[in-house]
Amino acid sequence: MPNFCPRCFWLKLKLNNKLPYQIFPGIFSSIDSYTKQIVHGHFDCNSCFPQWLDGLGELAGYREPPHYSKFKIVDETSGVTLWGTPDGVFMKSDGSYVIVDYKTAKYTGTQDKLMPMYQVQLNAYAMIGEMCGIVKPVSDLALIYMEPVTHRDAAIDVSNYRDGGFAMEFTANIHRIELNTSVIPGLLAKTREIYELSQAPSSRDGCKECLLLDAMVDVVNRSGILEFRELADE
Template identity: 35%
Template structure:
């Protein structure tokens, strides 16, 4: 969220090209990732309100990273198709089960009990374990760092997915929801960048390997409850709260609102209607 806003600020002159971004009508549908951003140490409540109530134009994501991310999510299906089994590293991490069809955020959501606030999300992978419970996995194509500063965000995401999976109703065809979740975890695909192996270089280009690293994530239901209470307290306000001191992301969102104001939109960052 913060990085997107900073990138938007850098290209603020292009904002008027995005006229569809007005005050969001579905601001009370909160994604797992957005709730997770509120768990970061430098979370700014003003930015959180603006991000959810106002929104921001998307920032470009380099095509090569999109391709790598998509490829990593297809590895499991490719292994099942060609070898009729999960990849070997899944077995090494004692992850056994049948992958479920992909969910969609439009229906993979639940009420929170806080006003009209709903939780939504799209897990990267859900396995139906032999005992009938679920294993929820979030893939990360990145170097594994034990002290990853975004770990709180990732932990919230997975905990939100678990809460939705265990409380989703009514049942949907092809899915076991609501269903108990037994395991949550991050599957890092860490790129190996050493180039001292000549077999990785050929006449058409080169190959890059990725090392799988499994990080189990604990259930933290009380923490999610606290974050939801805080999120609703922020979002139910008619105007954004004060921001963190010297928050550059606030400045980026203010620039977004100013550009939209100049383009003739009806709202400001205070939530007031424009004449």
């Protein structure tokens, strides 16, 4: 990521990825999980996938994404354990696999600020699948953005009204990710290097959060709140 901060990463590693003040709304993972059920259910009932997946090419079937307790590898050079659970794993007629990740978000193509992270995420799945042999060979990777349809026409369409609430449509956009697992070993080596630091690296230049934290500690030490408020208001 362009704004990668080694200090933040070090803190996350040392705190087992449990930082304070982190709230991720559960609704997104619920919708991603529902998308997966729609896709699998469509294939189970109709022996084909929804038309909006046509951009993935000819798919012969799917397999239930492996649980992260099985879908994992240990990188021998760095000693880092890499694991995860892909959202979707599809079989192509040539026997290779397509790994996908569902994103509930507006599709902005390469403008998505998190794209570098998603590229690594999907290539990490490909590397795990190939190395542990559960999903092998991998021939394609893709993000599938499910974009909520929220324009006024949809809002006044009576077919979306329900007695107990309303229905919301989602439009699918497929974004291919280049298959390039060669980037992963270097990132694992970097992870090990940061993890082994005995002290947190310096703060990223210009990040206001660490300045606020320093101010908070300072304020607590001096038992006043005025300076912190001034900084927070800037």
